[in-house]
Amino acid sequence: MPHPDRLFPADPETRAIARELYAAVGGLPIVSPHGHTDPSWYAENTPFPDPATLFVIPDHYVHRMLHSHGIPLEALGVPRLDGGPVETDKRKIWRILAENFHLFRGTPSSMWLTHAFFHVFGIEERLTAASADRIFDKIAADLAKPEFRPRELFERFNIEVIATTESPLDDLRRHRKIRESGWKGRVVTAFRPDPVVDPAFPGFAGNVDELGRLTGRDTGRWDGYLAALADRRRYFIEVGGCTSTDHGHPTAQTADLSGEDAEALFRRVRRGEATAGDAELFRAQMLTEMAKMSTVDGLVLQIHPGSRRDHNAPLYAAFGKDKGCDIPGPTGYVDELKPLLNRFGNHRDLTIIVFTLDETAYARELAPLAGHYPALKLGPAWWFHDSPEGMRRYREQVTETAGFYNTVGFNDDTRAFLSIPARHDVARRIDCGFLARLVAEHRLERDEAHEVAYDLTYRLAKEAYRL
Amino acid sequence: MPHPDRLFPADPETRAIARELYAAVGGLPIVSPHGHTDPSWYAENTPFPDPATLFVIPDHYVHRMLHSHGIPLEALGVPRLDGGPVETDKRKIWRILAENFHLFRGTPSSMWLTHAFFHVFGIEERLTAASADRIFDKIAADLAKPEFRPRELFERFNIEVIATTESPLDDLRRHRKIRESGWKGRVVTAFRPDPVVDPAFPGFAGNVDELGRLTGRDTGRWDGYLAALADRRRYFIEVGGCTSTDHGHPTAQTADLSGEDAEALFRRVRRGEATAGDAELFRAQMLTEMAKMSTVDGLVLQIHPGSRRDHNAPLYAAFGKDKGCDIPGPTGYVDELKPLLNRFGNHRDLTIIVFTLDETAYARELAPLAGHYPALKLGPAWWFHDSPEGMRRYREQVTETAGFYNTVGFNDDTRAFLSIPARHDVARRIDCGFLARLVAEHRLERDEAHEVAYDLTYRLAKEAYRL
Amino acid sequence: MPHPDRLFPADPETRAIARELYAAVGGLPIVSPHGHTDPSWYAENTPFPDPATLFVIPDHYVHRMLHSHGIPLEALGVPRLDGGPVETDKRKIWRILAENFHLFRGTPSSMWLTHAFFHVFGIEERLTAASADRIFDKIAADLAKPEFRPRELFERFNIEVIATTESPLDDLRRHRKIRESGWKGRVVTAFRPDPVVDPAFPGFAGNVDELGRLTGRDTGRWDGYLAALADRRRYFIEVGGCTSTDHGHPTAQTADLSGEDAEALFRRVRRGEATAGDAELFRAQMLTEMAKMSTVDGLVLQIHPGSRRDHNAPLYAAFGKDKGCDIPGPTGYVDELKPLLNRFGNHRDLTIIVFTLDETAYARELAPLAGHYPALKLGPAWWFHDSPEGMRRYREQVTETAGFYNTVGFNDDTRAFLSIPARHDVARRIDCGFLARLVAEHRLERDEAHEVAYDLTYRLAKEAYRL
Known part of the structure; x- marks a missing residue:
């Protein structure tokens, strides 16, 4: 049975401050802007x-x-x-x-x-x-x-809004059904275009054809393809309440090719002639294209690179993806994000949220980048680092260079619905503990810590994700 | 208003020890051997x-x-x-x-x-x-x-000595003026030859020409160029009280070319035919040349690689350098420093101080290198890491392998004059807190901690920089 | 004189828990499955x-x-x-x-x-x-x-079993002598084949010839070479009580070549025509071959890559190896171990223990890999990181993803016999302190912490190394 003081620092003075901060934010509504729960749960309520x-x-x-x-x-x-x-x-x-x-x-x-x-x-x-x-x-x-049942738990969990993740090929019928049901729970979609922007994605060519059918655009052409993506983004906004896109690329590489070069690359990709280098470059270019569309339609762009997917080939062959054999590797940002940031990083109305599985980037690259570029914000400690020690390292390594206000609060990134309150509770406790240490070490005043605790728990996620 | 216990660990026993250590060193004179304040301030006292x-x-x-x-x-x-x-x-x-x-x-x-x-x-x-x-x-x-006014604050800040940084092309007239003024404040220069040793530096060719004019040497020739640099080093020592050189290269790469290869490389560089690889190799070779000169004239060699300068191209185009858009990246040392260290690393009278923006090198490469090579010492937590958490990580990751006595105390590295006391105070408090933890965990005796606190605050910087 | 509370966290509540845990495990017998003490000491007892x-x-x-x-x-x-x-x-x-x-x-x-x-x-x-x-x-x-004397200290140190490390060319006469002496102390050997599997090892060709002579196999042929290695492994098991092999490669690279490719590579290596790339590939392939043999004879496979040996060329020339100038460098695992893990990583009866000198791999690569592959376990904080802060970082960065039970307890890795009790004591204290913090933060129940403390101190090393 979880102890009321769990995860707070043991030092009595610091713990007392953590308790006080947590008392004010522990019960705030859950804002869950990035996750992978199944919208059928809320649509069907089975x-x-x-x-x-x-x-x-x-x-x-x-x-x-x-x-x-x-x-x-x-x-x-x-x-x-x-x-x-x-x-x-x-x-x-x-x-x-x-x-x-x-x-x-x-x-x-x-x-x-x-x-x-x-x-x-x-x-x-x-x-x-x-x-x-x-x-x-x-x-x-x-x-x-x-x-x-799902809806009843949703309400009991005090979820104010939750985002699911769908492919551009999804018709959002489940989201439509939720809306049409009259239920008050707020479930929005997020636009995850990996199946149609990553040439290495299984079924890519067919996916892009299907994208053309869905939109009536000629996705055999570069301009038609871009227009089709813009169409689906609009559809996601209108039908699914979408406020963000989500990109799970192997690396954080971005590119800013000339129109001609991009088009030529697209043609190679569409002809199925893309080398591994072409595929990487195409994904890189597509992040910049997505950012460009975001300056128009306002969708928040999320990048979370660095996972070597399906590392265990025999297990993957037997059971398929998402079975626990995705392993992180070294992931660079400073050179990789430069083309995108040099093009759109100074835009004040664009929000790009970057995640990492490689903690060495926190203090070295991500905090300096987020502490400089207006468009860039840091996502919370994520995946394997969505843990007490992981969250502590995140705050310790990020805050001094990026501050609190270039981060976006917490998100749970989970498909495990019942773990959502637990995950948010861990984040709230760790953040309160971190703030309590700053107060105990006289690096932050108590009233400031209260304000920051509220922001990290609730305000920043809502604002960053435009929810 | 800063609290008297700020930055000390919250645990009461540890805090009491930190207080005791700080009481003995908090008021020691400031030794500031590496920084970028403007010598005009002290020369003019406006x-x-x-x-x-x-x-x-x-x-x-x-x-x-x-x-x-x-x-x-x-x-x-x-x-x-x-x-x-x-x-x-x-x-x-x-x-x-x-x-x-x-x-x-x-x-x-x-x-x-x-x-x-x-x-x-x-x-x-x-x-x-x-x-x-x-x-x-x-x-x-x-x-x-x-x-x-600057001089009055200098005295009030209890600065015993401060180093500024000048290009070899500087005539040191401001330093001369300080000396001639009869003011007792000790301001020395540091020799920063990037403008004449880095082929990628804006205006490099003209700078090397100017170096020739200043010294009467033929800087179109390798031997004349080296002699000119040696001349300027002597000039900096004699006129500016210089005790160190300072090198802000993109990487820590060093080289130890044969005389012929170095000369051939120099000719390509001087003809403006240097590729990016040539430029990197030339900078690498020049670190070794500088070390060689240091074995003669005794200047301490500082290397601080790893910043990707001017990452934000639009901002750089509008406002120029040093506007907050220098971003660190991964930085290697073990292979990079090998040519220099194999040539001069075992010299007992040479001091090379290395800084890093990539904290992953602390425990993996820098502490092992500094804990072995007589010539090598570690500069303090620097730039983005000149912060409470940054300094703590530095001591935690460096001390066990390099000890305290292969580090060189603190330096502020700032152009913000009024922040100097604050920066040194943060370092003193964090070091006292770290030592207090070692004492509280019975890893260091109290009298040893007092001695180390004094050394980290005052003695090591003076000795390492020969001030 | 060492303080009874040394290395325990200073916070009184946490310290009290640490003391309680340590009281139960501080005196347990020492299991030392990986080290480099000289078997002559125990054989001769001089x-x-x-x-x-x-x-x-x-x-x-x-x-x-x-x-x-x-x-x-x-x-x-x-x-x-x-x-x-x-x-x-x-x-x-x-x-x-x-x-x-x-x-x-x-x-x-x-x-x-x-x-x-x-x-x-x-x-x-x-x-x-x-x-x-x-x-x-x-x-x-x-x-x-x-x-x-050595045997008397061995007993006084309460060493239950200690492993030394020998080359496949060693005749194990010292181990034989220990066994024949009737002394009850348990000393086993470990099989370290670097001299005969690393083409860059000094004297490699002669070593492989000698391996042939020792076994009566034709080590000029791939199959004879493999059979000879299998023979020596059996000899080590029978004569030296060997339970593990130990591989100190520059990198963690593994390979899974076809039989033909492996044989062709072996021929190049044996003809002395191996390039640096060939040598790396051969070492890589031999790790997989060793794993294959382990599935037959049950030897535990240890990999500890990442050291740049003999970095200081002048010192190496004067004094030879192991004089303190081995420096770690960046070390990857995720791509490097993939060939081996895809071949044998899902074997339930195989144990591969990986060490690192590059702490950035703990949370990013090693914990995710060990937390997934049945064959893979993590060795303890090692070499430069065999220290209080190093061990803390290890537990903090590894536990949340790999748990405690994919680690293998502590080993001392030392040739300094008298330091063995000290090293194990440091590990026990740090582990108890870490567990105490988890208990104090209500992340682990006290009875669970007791069980884990026992496991980390004693059980896991015995089981992982099959001792």
């Missing part, structure tokens, strides 16, 4: 099926840790691409998590799960082999109740 | 004109943060290269700083400014829109008084 | 000769720090390769250490030496110029006593 389907089968943090200790994904019920047999007994799957829950000690997964068990289901005991069945039964029983 | 000219217009930390929030440099009175209109109302400029002072929360700028407001001008209230005019008037009134 | 020979002459941490302050290695009695004169007066050598002992303030060397002085020899006073002779005499007198 009950979540069972504890294993909710907490184990889709969670790549859980996959990876259990896999690292030799537990096959089949035993966790993760579907194989070849349709081969996997465990279907949900209680058995749950027991595996329970028996191995000690492996998660010191990890955020442990904290997120424990938080959800307690705050959503009122479970106070620890998950172990002994308690596994009791906890399974309790959660299963609760999930069958109306107040545990 | 009053500083007004608060905005003193604190806003020349401070690139202030530019960058305000620019990052969309405030044009024109509004801050920063002169445009094209002579276009910029704000001239100093009070208006000051108000912009005041209204936006919350943006600096958690940054060293906030600490430095607040320290100067209080310790130099006795201002206790916070800078806000409401207090802007009062504070402006108070500072403006004080600046008109004789005791706020 | 007394250690004198304080300088024990603590100064062979310790590269001591060399490097004293050398960095201009003390020639000759003055420390380090033998020159050319047999030139070096200091032979052991007391004089000792005095140099004593007079310069302040240089080691804040470094682990200071802690290790002080720990050994007190815990082995009962010396309470600090080593200084004034105490040098007294301490020399005390240690010299003790070393002459039977209870200070």
Whole structure:
């Protein structure tokens, strides 16, 4: 059961200040501008099926840790691409998590799960082999109740607004259904064009053809292709309440080619003749094109590079993507973002939010860049760094050069709906603890810390994402 | 108003030790062996004109943060290269700083400014829109008084010696004037040959010609060029009290070419035929040549690589250099310094001081190198890292491998005269706090900590820089 | 004299928890699965000769720090390769250490030496110029006593098992002698094949010939070469109790060539025609071959890349290797380990332990890799990072993504026998302090922390190394 003082620094004076700050912001509404929950949940409001389907089968943090200790994904019920047999007994799957829950000690997964068990289901005991069945039964029983359906939880979690992520080829019917349902919960989409701007994306050529069909544009031509993207952005804004785009490129490379060079590159790409270098350059150029469109339609541009996707080839072949085998690598920003920033970085009305999986860039490149360019803001500690130590390092390494106000508050980046309150709570506690240390070390006055705590918890995310 | 315990760790026992250590070193004279203040100030002793000219217009930390929030440099009175209109109302400029002072929360700028407001001008209230005019008037009134002139502040700041930085083409007339004035303040120059050793420096060819004219050497020839540099070093020593050279190269690359290869490279460079690779190699070779000269004339060699200068091309085009758009990037040392260190690194009478903007090199490369080579010492946390967290990381990551005695104390590296006491005070407090933690964790005895605190504050800088 | 609370966090509540955890694990037997002590010590049980020979002459941490302050290695009695004169007066050598002992303030060397002085020899006073002779005499007198011989110290240190490191060309006669002596101390060997798998290793060709002679295999052929290696591995297991192999490559590069390509590469290597690229590729391939053999014979594979060996060419020429001039550099893992991990990383019965000298890889690459691949575990903070701050950073940066149970406890990696208890004690204290902070911040329950402390101190090393 989570302790009321958890994550606050142990020093009594600092802890007292952290408590005071947290008391004021711990209960603020959740603004979740970047995440990957399934809009069907809110559209259909079907009950979540069972504890294993909710907490184990889709969670790549859980996959990876259990896999690292030799537990096959089949035993966790993760579907194989070849349709081969996997465990279907949900209680058995749950027991595996329970028996191995000690492996998660010191990890955020442990904290997120424990938080959800307690705050959503009122479970106070620890998950172990002994308690596994009791906890399974309790959660299963609760999930069958109306107040545990997605919309009801959304309201109980005090979510003010949440963004999902869709491909430009998505028709947003689920978002449309949410709007038409009369439900008051605010769910918006985010525009993630990787399938149609990354030549290395599986099915790229077909995707771009489909983009043409959807918009009635000739996506065989550079101008038609750009116009089609602009169309879909408009559609996302109008139908899905979209305020941001999201780009998960391997690197942060940007480019600012002449119109002719861009067009020639596009033709090679469309003919399927793109080399790896061409693909990288095309992605790079497309970030700048997206920024250009953002100066027109106001969408916030998010860049989160650096993941080596699907590192484990045998696992990828068996189970497909997002199974916990994306591994970060060194990621540069200073040279990579220069073409984009030299073109649009001084725009006052453009917002570009950059994330990193390579913490060495925080103090060396990202804070100096964000502390200088008006268009650039830093996304929060992200993915593997969405954790107490990760968040602390972020504030310690970013604040002195970028300040607080070139950062954008917290976002949860999750597809695990029930972990959302836990994740935001961790961020609030860590930020309050960090601010408390500044106050205790007389680097910030107490009233300033209160204002900053509010901003980091609530205001900055809303403003940066124009929500 | 700065708190007497500021920057000390919050834990009461550790804080008490930090206080005790600081009590002994907080008031020691300031040794400032590396900085960029204007020698005219000490030569002319003209009053500083007004608060905005003193604190806003020349401070690139202030530019960058305000620019990052969309405030044009024109509004801050920063002169445009094209002579276009910029704000001239100093009070208006000051108000912009005041209204936006919350943006600096958690940054060293906030600490430095607040320290100067209080310790130099006795201002206790916070800078806000409401207090802007009062504070402006108070500072403006004080600046008109004789005791706020540069020499008087120099003495009040208890500066024992300060180094400025001059190009080899400078005639040092301001330094001569200081010496001839009979004023007792010790101001020395540092030899910064970038304009004549970096082929990419604007005006390089003309600069080398001018170097020839100044020395009567034939700088069209390799031997004449080297002799001219040696001459100017001697001149800087004799006329400017110079004890060090300072090299701001893009990378830490050094080279140890044969005489023939060096001469051939020099000829390409002088004919204006240098490729980017040639320019890099020439800078690399010149570091080794400078080290060689140092073994003769005793000047301390400082290398501070890693800044990508003028990253923001549009801003650079409008306002020129040093406007807050220099961004660090990854910087290697282990391979880069090898040619120089293999040639001169084992010299016992040579001192090479290396700085970094890439903190990842502290524990990985710099501490191991400095903990081994007799000639090599580590400069303090620098530029963006000249901050509480930056200084803490420096000590935490460097000390265990290099010890304290392969570091050179603190230097402020600033052109902001009134921030000098604040910067040294931050360093003293952070070092005392770090030492206090070692004492509290029983990793250092209290008497040892006192000795180290004195050394870090005063002795090491004097000895390393031969002042 | 070491304080009972040393290295525990200063905060009283956290310290109390750390004390409690340490009380339970501080006295556990030492498991030392990776180190470089001389098996002759245990085979011969000859007394250690004198304080300088024990603590100064062979310790590269001591060399490097004293050398960095201009003390020639000759003055420390380090033998020159050319047999030139070096200091032979052991007391004089000792005095140099004593007079310069302040240089080691804040470094682990200071802690290790002080720990050994007190815990082995009962010396309470600090080593200084004034105490040098007294301490020399005390240690010299003790070393002459039977209870200070290697086997007696081994038992007194409560070493349950220690691994040494031998070349495949070693006949393990010393290990044989230990076994045949009837002494109960457990000393095992580790298989370090660098001399026969690294084409850049001095004497490589002759070494591979010798490998053929030893095994009766034709090491001129790829299959014979592999069989010979498998033979020696078996010999090491049978005669030396070997459970692990150890690979000190410049990089972490691995390869998974086809049999034909591997054989062709081997032929180039054997003909002495290997380019630098070939040598790197051959080392890379051999890691994968070693992993393949490990799936058969069960040896744990250790990889510790990243050191730029013998950086100081003049010193290397005079004194040879391991004299404190190995400097780390940037080291990648994510792309480098991929070929090996894609081939064998999902094996449940294989253990690969990776170390790093580049801490930037902890959170970015190593924790994500170890937190995913069943075969991969992380070695502890190592070499320059085998220190209080280094170990803290390790836990802080690794735990949240890899958990505790993808790490392998501590190993000392030392050739300095008397420092072994000190090194393990530092690790135990730092781990207890880290766990105490998690408990104090309510991120871990107290009973869990006790279990983890035991595991990190004792169980994980035994299990990971199959000891």
